[in-house]
Amino acid sequence: MDIMDSKSLGxxxxxARKRLKVTQKDLALASGTGLRFIIELERGKPTCHLGKALGxxxxxxxxLKVVES
Amino acid sequence: MDIMDSKSLGxxxxxARKRLKVTQKDLALASGTGLRFIIELERGKPTCHLGKALGxxxxxxxxLKVVES
DNA sequence: CGGCAATATTCCCGTTCGGGAATATGGATA
DNA sequence: TATCCATATTCCCGAACGGGAATATTGCCG
Numbered sequence: 011m012d013i014m015d016s017k018s019l020g021x022x023x024x025x026a027r028k029r030l031k032v033t034q035k036d037l038a039l040a041s042g043t044g045l046r047f048i049i050e051l052e053r054g055k056p057t058c059h060l061g062k063a064l065g066x067x068x069x070x071x072x073x074l075k076v077v078e079s
Numbered sequence: 080m081d082i083m084d085s086k087s088l089g090x091x092x093x094x095a096r097k098r099l100k101v102t103q104k105d106l107a108l109a110s111g112t113g114l115r116f117i118i119e120l121e122r123g124k125p126t127c128h129l130g131k132a133l134g135x136x137x138x139x140x141x142x143l144k145v146v147e148s
Numbered sequence: 149c150g151g152c153a154a155t156a157t158t159c160c161c162g163t164t165c166g167g168g169a170a171t172a173t174g175g176a177t178a
Numbered sequence: 179t180a181t182c183c184a185t186a187t188t189c190c191c192g193a194a195c196g197g198g199a200a201t202a203t204t205g206c207c208g
Contacts, residue, residue: 013143016130022145033154044197049156056130057165057195060120061085063129067145074082074143076091076136102184113167118186126165126195 013074017054019063024052026070041069082143086123088132093121095139110138 013019027037034048043062051058051066067073082088096106103117112131120127120135136142 011145013133013145014137015133019129019133019143019145026145034156035154045155046157046196046198050196051129053156055195056128056133058129059126059165059195060088060129060132061125061127062196064082064084064088064125068083068148071148072145073148074088075146076080076082076088076095076141077144079137079140079142103186104184114185115166115168115187119166122186124165128165128195131166 015054016056016058020052020054022072023063023066023070026072027052030070037066037069041066084123085125085127089121089123091141092132092135092139095141096121099139106135106138110135 011018011022011025013022027034032040034052035045038045038048043066047058047062048066051063064074080087080091080094082091096103101109103121104114107114107117112135116127116131117135120132133143
């Protein structure tokens with residue numbers, strides 16, 4: 011899936027989470043963040059902290075690749 | 080290039096910028112951010128805002144893909 | 149439809165992001 | 179060595195992030 015903005019990243023994260031049948035609460039616990047951050051990240055809030063977002067991807071067993079547009 | 084954390088994303092961004100022979104100042108102007116943000120992003124500051132970082136990637140003609148780890 | 153689980157919103161609050169300017173530092177070149 | 183350009187650091191300050199709790203809303207299933 012292509013990530014062009016925070017909305018699409020949030021969607022990808024939500025999809026992955028649901029695929030793994032994990033609740034937002036569990037994901038927060040597993041990744042050492044708060045529930046509030048997960049909710050906002052999944053809804054595409056552009057001011058979420060980059061490092062935290064990348065940490066969530068790791069917790070979901072995902073990573074990002076940079077490609078030319 | 081794989082992105083696992085903010086450091087590797089910063090590196091990727093710096094590499095792309097240099098490949099395009101663009102200064103940090105020019106990139107800031109081109110993407111509507113401040114110089115300070117570019118410097119911090121390239122140095123891997125994990126608390127940079129996600130949306131701004133994704134905007135810089137766009138300005139560099141890049142995008143991200145989500146892949147399984 | 150009622151009940152329950154999941155998600156979203158709101159609140160309080162301490163910490164800090166980032167714009168932009170000024171200045172310090174580093175690297176390359178003549 | 180001096181100069182110049184690029185990057186990094188520091189400063190001020192208003193806006194806001196995010197933890198965690200409480201509460202409201204939504205969706206699903208029996």
